[in-house]
Amino acid sequence: MGKVHVVGAGPAGSVAAISAIRSGYDVSLYEEHPCAGVPTNCSGLISKEGLESLKGFIDYRKHAIHKMRGAILDFAGFQLKVDSKKDIAYILNRASFDAELAANAEREGAKVIYSKKMEKPFPEGTIIGADGPNSTVASSFLFPRIPRFVGTAQAEVRYDGAMPEFARVFLSNERFPGFFAWLIPKNEEIADMGAGCVLPGNPRRALDSLSKYAGIPIPKEQRHFIIPLMQRPLTAARIRKRNILLAGDAAGQVKSTTGGGVVFGTKCAALAGKYADFPERYEQEWKEKYGPDLDAHYRLHKSLCQLNDDSxxxxxxxxxxxxxxxxxxxxxxxxxxxxxxxxxxxxxxxxxxxxxx
Ligand SMILES: Cc1cc2nc3c(=O)[nH]c(=O)nc-3n(C[C@H](O)[C@H](O)[C@H](O)COP(=O)(O)OP(=O)(O)OC[C@H]3O[C@@H](n4cnc5c(N)ncnc54)[C@H](O)[C@@H]3O)c2cc1C
Structure with missing residues (x-):
């Protein structure tokens, strides 16, 4: 089996690397930062079922810092509480989770190279671009662009302690056009407060609006990121006699309703590693297995973001x-x-x- 270069040691990259090693490839995993998992952008809210499906790659339990049993959905002022009465999701420490996944890739035989930003010219061999929403691999090999992104603004705030096992989701296309805002408790004292809007909207304004609505002041330290809201029209190809595959956020394998990308991104990444030398098979198989759910998320997202607040x-x-x-x-x-x-x-x-x- 040949050489596979995986770009990006986020969850998708590390899972792709482990999967490629298990399929017999000689794997190098490159990360531009000095370690995996930092800086972190994610609220870390991931379904229990999704985490269980990752058991072959990581034992998530030691990274679970908080459990969730439901959500309070705020439809522009009308609230609906969904209480599953059991743990359905966890808040993960994404930094330690990502670091352990990369360490697991190294333990299984990947050569992990930190502080190395990969760009043209790429080394000989197959490339798996798991380098996030601004994928350098995708742009270097002229893959078609992801058509829709959301911009987010997020900050850690003090939490009033009420119902810490419920995520709060605020829907309002007047305040958060095309997306939503959230308050996700990390324990009884701290929560992630964030807001997003479809670009070119202004996520800072969206967060300001949430702050006023929820009566929670925004701390000075804010984080800003982007989330792909659609799949990339093409995620794998044979280009200039080599195989190029994209996985995770780089491929837009994200739930458009919530922006959550860990579960589907890693599931697809496992296929990218397995079919590293078979780009068409990769594209076909992830679309068959996960396309219907990702499409359903997109349709729901599109329907919701067309509604005014009265609706x-x-x-x-x-x-x-x-x-x-x-x-x-x-x-x-x-x-x-x-x-x-x-x-x-x-x-x-x-x-x-x-x-x-
Ligand atoms: C505000 C916010 C909240 C979120 N909350 C959730 C949530 O609660 N649950 C959930 O499931 N998802 C959430 N997400 C989405 C989730 O963070 C992403 O879907 C997930 O991190 C994607 O994983 P990935 O491995 O594809 O990409 P990333 O995690 O972005 O990893 C890509 C890696 O590639 C590296 N890299 C990039 N370019 C290069 C290069 N040229 N050379 C070398 N290395 C490179 C980066 O440094 C990074 O480490 C959230 C996102 C945001 C912005």
Whole structure:
């Protein structure tokens, strides 16, 4: 088997590296920073089911700093509480999680090279670009651009301690055009407060608006990042006699509804490592396996971001009347919306009518 160069030691890059080694490739993993996981941009909210699916690569449990059992959804002022009454997600320490994944890649035989920014000319061999939303690999090899991004502004704030196991999600296209804002407790004292809007919108203004709405002052130290909201139209190709594959944020393998990219990005990265010398197979297989759920997230995102705040309130109120939260508590799935397309979805409103009789 040949040489594979994985660019970026985020979760996608480390998983791609481990998977490529297990498939028999000689792997080098490059990270532009002196270590993996820093600086961190992520709130670290990841579904338990998604983390369990990563068990072959990392034991996530020691990086889980807080558990979550539900969410309070604020539809432009109308609130709906979804309480699954069990742990459905964890807040991870992303810095230590990413560092251990990269260490696991090294332990399995990858040559890990830190403080090395990869750019043209790239070394001979297959390249897996797992270098995040601003992928240098993608632009160097002229892959088509990701058409839609969200800009985010985020800060760590003191938390009032109320319902620390619930994420708060604020939907309002007047305040956070095309995305949403969030308050994610990391424990009973600290939370991540953030807001996003589709670019070229102004995420700082969105965060300011959340601060006023939630009555929480913004600390001086803010972090700003971008999140891809659509898949890249092409994620793998044979270019100039070599194989180039993109995985994770570089490929736009992100849930458009939430911006969460760890679960799908790593699942796809595992395929990129496995099929490093078969770009067409990689593209076909990740699209077959994960495309329907990623597309469902995108369709839901597009529908929600077209609604004005009056319509959002109406939807929240309708969802409450139909007790949709009860359906979500039982059948909800943070990652796989297609799994919710079950007969119960149709039977749920009928059961409400029956109970009323
Ligand atoms: C505000 C915010 C909150 C988020 N919250 C969540 C959340 O709660 N849950 C969730 O699942 N996702 C969340 N995400 C998304 C999540 O952080 C990303 O989807 C995930 O980190 C993508 O992993 P990746 O490995 O593809 O890319 P990255 O994590 O971006 O890793 C890419 C790596 O490549 C390195 N690199 C880049 N260019 C080069 C180069 N030329 N040479 C060498 N190295 C390079 C970078 O330094 C970096 O280490 C959030 C994102 C943001 C912005």
């Amino acid at each position: 959002l309130r109406t939807i929240g109120s309708l969802a409450s009347t139909l007790q949709i939260e009860r359906f979500l508590e039982e059948k909800g799935n943070m990652d796989r919306p297609t799994s919710m397309l079950c007969p119960e979805l149709l039977l749920h409103p009928l059961s409400l009518l029956k109970n009323r009789d």
